[in-house]
Amino acid sequence: MALVVLRLCRAQGMSRPSSNPCETSGKCGAYGVCSPGGSPICSCLRGFDPLNNLEWSSENWTQGCVRRVPLSCDEGNNDGFVKLQAMMMSVTDRWYGPESMCEAQCLSNCSCLAYSFAESSRGCRFWGGPLVDIQIFPSDSGSYLYIRRKKDIKKVIIILVVVAFVIISICYFFSRKWIAKLRGKKKSIELANVSASLEDALRQVKLQELPLFTFETLAIATNNFSQANRLGKGGFGPVYKGQLANGREIAVKMLYSASGQGMQEFMNEVMLISKLQHKNLVKLLGSCVDVKERMLIYEYMPNKSLDFFLFDSSQEILDWRKRFKIIENICRGLLYLHRDSRLKIIHRDIKPSNILLDNDWNPKISDFGMARIFGTKQDHARTVRVVGTYGYMAPEYAIEGRFSEKTDVFSLGVVILEIATGRKNSSFYHQEGSLNLLGHVWNLWKEGKVASLIDKRVSSSNCQAEVMRCMHIGLLCVQELAKERPSTSAVLSMLISEIIELPYPKKPAFAIKSTHFEAGTSTYSHPSRKSSSSINDVTLTMVDAR
Numbered sequence: 038m039a040l041v042v043l044r045l046c047r048a049q050g051m052s053r054p055s056s057n058p059c060e061t062s063g064k065c066g067a068y069g070v071c072s073p074g075g076s077p078i079c080s081c082l083r084g085f086d087p088l089n090n091l092e093w094s095s096e097n098w099t100q101g102c103v104r105r106v107p108l109s110c111d112e113g114n115n116d117g118f119v120k121l122q123a124m125m126m127s128v129t130d131r132w133y134g135p136e137s138m139c140e141a142q143c144l145s146n147c148s149c150l151a152y153s154f155a156e157s158s159r160g161c162r163f164w165g166g167p168l169v170d171i172q173i174f175p176s177d178s179g180s181y182l183y184i185r186r187k188k189d190i191k192k193v194i195i196i197l198v199v200v201a202f203v204i205i206s207i208c209y210f211f212s213r214k215w216i217a218k219l220r221g222k223k224k225s226i227e228l229a230n231v232s233a234s235l236e237d238a239l240r241q242v243k244l245q246e247l248p249l250f251t252f253e254t255l256a257i258a259t260n261n262f263s264q265a266n267r268l269g270k271g272g273f274g275p276v277y278k279g280q281l282a283n284g285r286e287i288a289v290k291m292l293y294s295a296s297g298q299g300m301q302e303f304m305n306e307v308m309l310i311s312k313l314q315h316k317n318l319v320k321l322l323g324s325c326v327d328v329k330e331r332m333l334i335y336e337y338m339p340n341k342s343l344d345f346f347l348f349d350s351s352q353e354i355l356d357w358r359k360r361f362k363i364i365e366n367i368c369r370g371l372l373y374l375h376r377d378s379r380l381k382i383i384h385r386d387i388k389p390s391n392i393l394l395d396n397d398w399n400p401k402i403s404d405f406g407m408a409r410i411f412g413t414k415q416d417h418a419r420t421v422r423v424v425g426t427y428g429y430m431a432p433e434y435a436i437e438g439r440f441s442e443k444t445d446v447f448s449l450g451v452v453i454l455e456i457a458t459g460r461k462n463s464s465f466y467h468q469e470g471s472l473n474l475l476g477h478v479w480n481l482w483k484e485g486k487v488a489s490l491i492d493k494r495v496s497s498s499n500c501q502a503e504v505m506r507c508m509h510i511g512l513l514c515v516q517e518l519a520k521e522r523p524s525t526s527a528v529l530s531m532l533i534s535e536i537i538e539l540p541y542p543k544k545p546a547f548a549i550k551s552t553h554f555e556a557g558t559s560t561y562s563h564p565s566r567k568s569s570s571s572i573n574d575v576t577l578t579m580v581d582a583r
Contacts, residue, residue: 066101067167110147118183286337317370319403340394357495381411387448417441443519450514459492476548512542
């Protein structure tokens with residue numbers, strides 16, 4: 038029951054100042070409330086509106102007010118009362134009984150429109166017919182007047198809706214928690230099953246004398262994978278330095294559970310490297326499969342990766358002798374993969390960050406997660422799942438998914454040019470109309486000015502000819518058409534034999550703002566890049582950066 042407080046006084050014997058406008062009978066009409074100090078002095082009871090708005094606004098209130106919603110006496114107890122602190126001058130019916138019974142007594146009579154309880158007479162007073170001469174008083178004396186009105190169904194509905202919403206929200210919240218808990222248990226079971234299946238598969242690899250490490254062993258070795266032991270971040274996760282109980286230093290490659298390298302790539306890398314043994318390939322010492330973690334354990338390379346020294350102008354450790362040795366041994370490692378190992382393997386992600394350096398600056402090719410095994414007589418393959426790094430991917434592979442030995446040769450050519458110049462391929466040279474380093478080298482080569490691009494850290498006159506020969510070989514490796522590029526064995530022969538005459542290179546792929554390559558009838562227009570961000574560091578699987 039909504040409550041608004043007004044005052045009820047007895048008409049008999051009450052003295053008022055003659056100046057009180059509310060003394061005039063019917064001043065505010067039926068259901069109007071008179072307030073001597075108000076402006077205007079008349080207003081309608083709550084739930085009532087003026088009968089004649091025009092007259093009301095002209096301060097002629099005698100026509101009074103009407104209910105907005107009619108009473109519903111015949112519909113049971115759908116009526117209620119508004120509590121007012123007021124007086125009403127009209128005569129009333131009386132009923133003697135307790136105050137608690139007044140409301141029920143009034144509701145039982147459809148003609149009862151208001152009631153009050155007089156403490157002095159200990160009885161109820163009832164009013165029927167239009168309620169007139171209701172006057173508000175500010176004092177707390179007098180009785181309360183209860184005006185009959187239809188219950189506020191809207192409020193009841195709103196309250197019910199709010200309560201229902203709260204209950205539903207609580208139920209939804211707990212049901213979500215319950216479902217999430219069930220899913221978590223299911224996922225844990227699935228992870229445990231995957232872990233068990235991986236361990237079974239890796240035990241097959243163990244036949245190649247590849248040990249399985251426990252998570253606890255690696256956590257101890259890396260000081261619980263602390264930041265101080267972190268060597269860097271690879272394409273699929275961080276790499277940590279560790280030391281086993283026997284004192285051997287290791288590099289632990291931790292694979293993110295949400296990374297691009299899934300179970301297939303993980304198993305691929307383990308199976309491949311376990312079967313490969315070459316001084317220019319990083320050695321896999323073992324692996325670890327936990328419920329939530331997958332890790333590969335490699336021999337530790339104290340001199341980090343090639344890109345750390347190559348693209349930092351403050352690093353002057355790599356003189357030309359070291360750089361040439363690195364180029365030559367990268368070629369030897371690739372030649373082993375392409376021809377000399379018992380498996381013919383295409384790496385598909387050759388780049389400086391995947392070339393690790395040991396104590397003697399010998400390069401070792403790493404990261405075989407994207408490598409593919411070829412058949413003995415197979416010379417090319419095709420895939421819809423393009424993987425690799427922009428800036429190092431051959432055009433026929435990046436666009437059509439065709440890859441072969443010449444795909445790795447293209448990447449090798451980019452690395453050779455980067456080693457000779459000390460610059461990333463992703464560098465921009467807008468003034469020459471080039472998109473990258475390949476185009477810049479090509480333009481200066483045609484003009485006979487390519488010597489100006491030699492890294493100043495190795496630009497002494499006694500090695501300039503050899504550097505330029507390497508740049509020449511690099512341009513041959515990055516030619517637009519795969520058939521024009523030399524094989525890996527031919528590249529190595531060109532490097533170690535100065536008597537071999539080098540052919541004149543043709544236009545590199547992705548060299549200028551618009552380029553084409555022959556791959557059947559396909560044509561490729563390379564999109565212009567608007568940012569100088571290091572695209573070389575983005576490895577892609579299909580269209581997702583890793």
